[in-house]
Amino acid sequence: MTIVYKTRTQLVVETLRERILSGELKAGESLRQAALATELNVSRIPVREALLQLEGEGLVVFEAHKGATVTELNAKHVVELFELRAMLEGHLLAASLPRLTSDKLAEASEILGQLDKALGKENAANTWSELNSRYHNCLYSAANRPQTQDLVNTLNKNADRYIRMHLLWAGGISKAGPEHNQLLAFCKTGDVDEAVAVLRHHILSSRDEIKAFLEQREAANN
Numbered sequence: 001m002t003i004v005y006k007t008r009t010q011l012v013v014e015t016l017r018e019r020i021l022s023g024e025l026k027a028g029e030s031l032r033q034a035a036l037a038t039e040l041n042v043s044r045i046p047v048r049e050a051l052l053q054l055e056g057e058g059l060v061v062f063e064a065h066k067g068a069t070v071t072e073l074n075a076k077h078v079v080e081l082f083e084l085r086a087m088l089e090g091h092l093l094a095a096s097l098p099r100l101t102s103d104k105l106a107e108a109s110e111i112l113g114q115l116d117k118a119l120g121k122e123n124a125a126n127t128w129s130e131l132n133s134r135y136h137n138c139l140y141s142a143a144n145r146p147q148t149q150d151l152v153n154t155l156n157k158n159a160d161r162y163i164r165m166h167l168l169w170a171g172g173i174s175k176a177g178p179e180h181n182q183l184l185a186f187c188k189t190g191d192v193d194e195a196v197a198v199l200r201h202h203i204l205s206s207r208d209e210i211k212a213f214l215e216q217r218e219a220a221n222n
Contacts, residue, residue, distance in 0.1 A: 007046070012050035016060075021160055023165075028069055030066065056154075073165070073214055074214070082159065082204060082207035089203065096140045097195055098142075100139070111131055115131045183202065
């Protein structure tokens, strides 16, 4: 068994990221470094470093005279974010699919089985989100485009809070399952155009539903 050593900064990043993604820390909430350092029993340095990393993931923003706050959920942000995902992930899938091995396709199929089992269990949104990322990255794994993959990983970190919200509140899980199966079916037959079309629809339909949900919430709060 391998013991993974994590720095104080990594532990603070993971703790705060999970609180933001779960909704425990609300959009617009101030993140006071001194209070967090005391609560997490660390110095201010790893807290500061963690907040800077979370800023890079789009979960935290630094503002003059306010310090760090949790970023707002924003409908316009969703549109650009998910359109970028659709474009870049489509390119990755098109590059990867002709080189995907039977072992990788079997791995993707196994992950889909785990996704189905994750539904309805405790902490389902967190588990589902992690498996969802693993499934997509498995299909992109043969693309051999590390810079594009790095960009996609960053975009997905930014999108994760919206994706979890979609799963919990907007019925995203029920629609994602059939689309995942359809995507894998086209990957197995090697049909690049159809696979990319399904993937783009999968991402952009999520965009539309999340945008509509946020706009309804914004209207109700005004």
